[in-house]
Amino acid sequence: EAGVVQSPRYKIIEKKQPVAFWCNPISGHNTLYWYRQNLGQGPELLIRYENEEAVDDSQLPKDRFSAERLKGVDSTLKIQPAELGDSAVYLCASSSSEGANVLTFGAGSRLTVL
Amino acid sequence: KNEVEQSPQNLTAQEGEFITINCSYSVGISALHWLQQHPGGGIVSLFMLSSGKKKHGRLIATINIQEKHSSLHITASHPRDSAVYICAGIIDALQGGSEKLVFGKGMKLTVNP
Numbered sequence A: 001e002a003g004v005v006q007s008p009r010y011k012i013i014e015k016k017q018p019v020a021f022w023c024n025p026i027s028g029h030n031t032l033y034w035y036r037q038n039l040g041q042g043p044e045l046l047i048r049y050e051n052e053e054a055v056d057d058s059q060l061p062k063d064r065f066s067a068e069r070l071k072g073v074d075s076t077l078k079i080q081p082a083e084l085g086d087s088a089v090y091l092c093a094s095s096s097s098e099g100a101n102v103l104t105f106g107a108g109s110r111l112t113v114l
Numbered sequence B: 001k002n003e004v005e006q007s008p009q010n011l012t013a014q015e016g017e018f019i020t021i022n023c024s025y026s027v028g029i030s031a032l033h034w035l036q037q038h039p040g041g042g043i044v045s046l047f048m049l050s051s052g053k054k055k056h057g058r059l060i061a062t063i064n065i066q067e068k069h070s071s072l073h074i075t076a077s078h079p080r081d082s083a084v085y086i087c088a089g090i091i092d093a094l095q096g097g098s099e100k101l102v103f104g105k106g107m108k109l110t111v112n113p
Helices: none
Strands: A005-007 A010-013 A019-024 A031-037 A044-050 A053-056 A065-068 A075-079 A088-095 A103-105 A109-113 B004-007 B010-014 B019-025 B031-037 B043-049 B052-056 B059-064 B069-074 B083-091 B100-103 B107-112
Touching: A005 A088, A010 A019, A019 A088, A019 A109, A031 A075, A044 A065, A044 A075, A044 B100, A075 A088, A103 B043, B004 B083, B010 B019, B019 B031, B019 B083, B019 B107, B031 B069, B043 B052, B043 B059, B043 B069, B069 B083
Parallel strands: A010 A109, B010 B107
Antiparallel strands: A005 A019, A019 A075, A031 A044, A031 A088, A044 A053, A065 A075, A088 A103, A088 A109, B004 B019, B019 B069, B031 B043, B031 B083, B052 B059, B059 B069, B083 B100, B083 B107
16 A cells, blocks of 8 residues: 655745645545654644644644645645745655554655745 | 653764663653654654553663653664654544644664664
8 A cells, every 4th residue: 555645755946936745645544734844853733634624724824835635635735935944844644533543654745945 | 842852862873782762741642653764764653652662673662651751762773773763742632623743853863883
């Protein structure tokens, strides 16, 4: 079975440009997370979905970040416009209906904003 | 102050050494993940434990919920163990909500041959 699939793996853009990341979670995993990880830091939650509902988006900078999880499966995370400080690895993770007990991360999407 | 603290932040060891990575937390958690992240790689869950001890190969994880402390031990360390090790606490869901993960900042381990 494929794990959590993310794309693109790497993205380099100039500031003020838009960027989008895609995540395909493990089949049957109701909960989907987007995290941002800066160099030398642990992941920081951006948004958590239960099926198609965003249940925790308190840490998402809503002026420039948006996310959606249509049909409760795949998810996209968008940044528009990107800023220099957005350079980071964007991680997607999914877990089973039992909560965070079975947790699988994707390989991440490394964003560099020039 | 971070809700989950890890120590040390960096550790360099020689191959074969016994290594201990510590994690303490200030919030009430029901369980804890130990995660491994190789340079440029994804995050892999090593253990999820809520009490006592778990062992997998050369890795041993222990947790004391009352003392709010967990440790990850690596026996007979090897250069391929070089990675960032992250602990993440599982905070129980509020009524109608879902569980939440709180991450430490990670500990970078380098094992030299």
